[in-house]
Amino acid sequence: MTELDAAGAIDAQLITGGFPEIVQSWRPGMRRTAFLQASVANPLSPLLVAGELSLLGEFPEASYSRAVLEAVGSGERTFSAIAAQAGGAGALPSGTLSPLLTMLQAKRVLAADLPLSVKPDSKNKRYRIADPYLRFWLAFLARAIPLIERGRGDLALERIERSWTTWRGRAVEPLIRESLLRLMPNDEWPEIEAIGGWWNRQNNPEIDLIGADREPVARQVHFVGSVKWLETQPFGRHEYDALVRDMLAVPGTAPDTPLVAVSRRGVADDLPLTAHWGPEDLIQAWQPR
Missing domain, CATH: 3.40.1350 (Trna Endonuclease; Chain: A, domain 1)
Known part of the structure; x- marks a missing residue:
């Protein structure tokens, strides 16, 4: 749909997750930076709006579920790091976080990976956002919405470009x-x-x-x-x-x-x-x- 070469199409997949409404806003042949520049210039662009609508229906902003997703989306992967980030002033107790992680995996919003080898290691889980688009949205766009709404999409784009290569290197692995x-x-x-x-x-x-x-x-x-x-x-x-x-x-x-x-x-x-x-x-x- 994007009419890009293979490497460009993979970039597009990491940004849009193949979400039809978002991909339809990607003009054929448009490069990644041009698409992002157009999207962050418009507070109502599908790239911005779809993530918020998807999360609001299931996870209100004030909920611990949303805090856990934002912690994982910002790059935290281990149980203890997620607990510390999502808890705010103090780490989320294990009795609160464990059922939340189980529920988010059941909804297929989170994925949990284990080391693959001939030796069991069930306690060494690493968590990630399962959907590519939501992973991108939580990493870059959720915190940028206030900037974009006041006409500073240029700052949002600068932040994406600054971290893009490092973020993509891990996001492309799944x-x-x-x-x-x-x-x-x-x-x-x-x-x-x-x-x-x-x-x-x-x-x-x-x-x-x-x-x-x-x-x-x-x-x-x-x-x-x-x-x-x-x-x-x-x-x-x-x-x-x-x-x-x-x-x-x-x-x-x-x-x-x-x-x-x-x-x-x-x-x-x-x-x-x-x-x-x-x-x-x-x-x-x-x-x-």
């Missing part, structure tokens, strides 16, 4: 995992039925891609991979060396576990990767078969 899972199992990876990530309590290391035979606890890890989603830099030797260094921290890996990469700008020629994918491959994953 879409990449879901896209790769649509490509598999295939002839090259016949046993892969689950794709996730892995991290320890300190998030050091944190592995972007784990391909396994099942989740949440795998019998076998089939590949370990990294995502580099920058405009101008390919996946290079530095990223490859970091992946080699970190991979053995993942339970179930060995020195000969295949290494893979996903990159917006391709990969360097001399890297011994088993496979790599780019924007065109991710888009292809969503085509009817």
